[in-house]
Amino acid sequence: MSSSPNPKPFRKTVGFRLTAWYSAIFIFSAILLFGFSYFYISASLKKQEHRAISAELKQLASLYAMGGLDYVERKVTAHRKFERDKPFLVRIGGPNNETQLLILPAQWMEFDIKQLERISCENGVTWTSLHGKNGKTALELATIRLPDQSILQVGKSVLERWKILEHFRRYFLLILAPLVVLGLAGGSLVAFRALRPIRHIITAVRSATLGKMDTRVASTGTNDELGELITLFNEMLNRIEMLIEAMRDSLDNVAHDLRTPMTRLRGIAEMALRSNQSVEECREALAECIEESEHILKMLDALMDISEAQMGAMKLNCERIDIGDVVNHIGEVYGYIAEDRGISLNIRSPKGIWVYADSTRLYQVISNLLENALKYTPRGGSIDVDAAADHNEIVIAVKDTGIGIPEEELSRIWDRSYRGDQSRSQSGLGLGLSLVKALVEAHNGRVSVSSRPGKGSTFTICLPAAKP
Ligand code: ADP
Secondary structure, three states, X not given: OOOOOOOOOHHHOHHHHHHHHHHHHHHHHHHHHHHHHHHHHHHHHHHHHHHHHHHHHHHHHHHHHHHHHHHHHHHHHHHHOOOOOOOOEXXXXXXXXXXXXXXXXXXXXXXXXXXXXXXXXXXXXXXXXXXXXXXXXXXXXXXXXXXXXXXXXXXXXXXXXXXXXXXXXXXXXXXXXXXXXXXXXXXXXXXXXXXXXXXXXXXXXXXXXXXXXXXXXXXXOOOOHXXXXXXXXXXXXXXXXXXXXXXXXHHHHHHHHHHHHHHHHHHHHHHHHOOOOOHHHHHHHHHHHXXXXXXXXXXXXXXXXXXXXXXXXXXXXXXXXXXXXXXXHHHHHHHHHHHHOOOEEEEEOOOOOEEEEEHHHHHHHHHHHHHHHXXXXXXXXXXXXXEXXXXXXXXXEEEEOOOOOOHHHOOOOOOOOOOXXXXXXXXXXXXXXXXXXXXXXXXXXXXEEEEXXXXXXXXXXXXXXXXX
């Protein structure tokens, strides 16, 4: 397993991509905003110009109506002295648009005045944009036809508008460079902050791959998706650490528990190999070896089951089961053995009590308890198996009138490989009750026992009832 990270090209990192996206969106939004403002200002200025030209047009039209061409010329020339800054172009053409009056401010001499004669006008105001010969100036021109069919034209330079807009463009270009830097800095900051929890997770995974399972990712303190990911990730690490520890313990326990039978097996084989052993003795030793190895296999199976169930790694095929079916079936199987041993076996389990469990494992649990009851109950005794529903639980009790368990042993009978003092004469591995407890707890249930030495014992298991 390699622990050193493969160095990735920077442009392939999520951090780079986030920065690039953020910066691009930021800069694009700034340009969009500028474009929008630019066109808005430009349109507003143009509207303002049109308004000024329209006002002038209206005034000149009424002057023309009052005193004709001369009157207009006099008034305009007189006015011009006061309005040097923004003088209007004024032109009056005959019905065929031949120039009759032209008042042209000095700075507009470069315009091709001939083009004014080519502008036709029927109803209302006709707006035209005219460009100077050098292209550096432009004129916004309004044309109307007067009641006597003459043509009145008023124009105004757009130079002022152009200057304002040019300033605007120049300032934007000036702030574009800092804007790009700001976008990149913002993008990097966002990427750095957003990816911080991910970097912590990477560090934790890296130490986990090196075998340091106690590393945890520091919480972001937020309730967002990354906060949830970190919580789940830490929970997963907790579970893995727990499983590894449980596996280590199980391996130690299995190795410890198998040491005695393995030593015994080896002893039998060594004895048989001694040179002065007869064929008959060797045969006996081999038969003992087979018996011992079967014992070891059973023990191994039970130990593996207990470990799996305790670690939560046991695969349970849970389904809705009628507990009455299970108990009655087991009663039938063990009924003959009980009869053989002179023990009365009473099964009381109504049908229709449902439990959600793995049926094979449930059979194993009840059989183990019943086998123990048969083993530790002398001839003439009795065993009662009762199953009943109690609120949200199913309670199964196996009660015998056997030898009972001394008070000081009661807490230890669930331990692996523990065998009571009085039970040494009976065959057994000391694993039955540990397996029962592990299996019941794997089904989210619990076990308990009550016993009086010489009077008998009652083993009770409670399992969650299956939902209808
Ligand atoms: P084993 O029966 O193989 O010894 P178990 O784990 O099934 O192992 O039981 C552990 C111990 O609990 C037994 O050795 C015995 O001392 C005690 N025990 C279990 N069931 C009963 C019972 N029904 N009556 C009396 N003692 C029991």
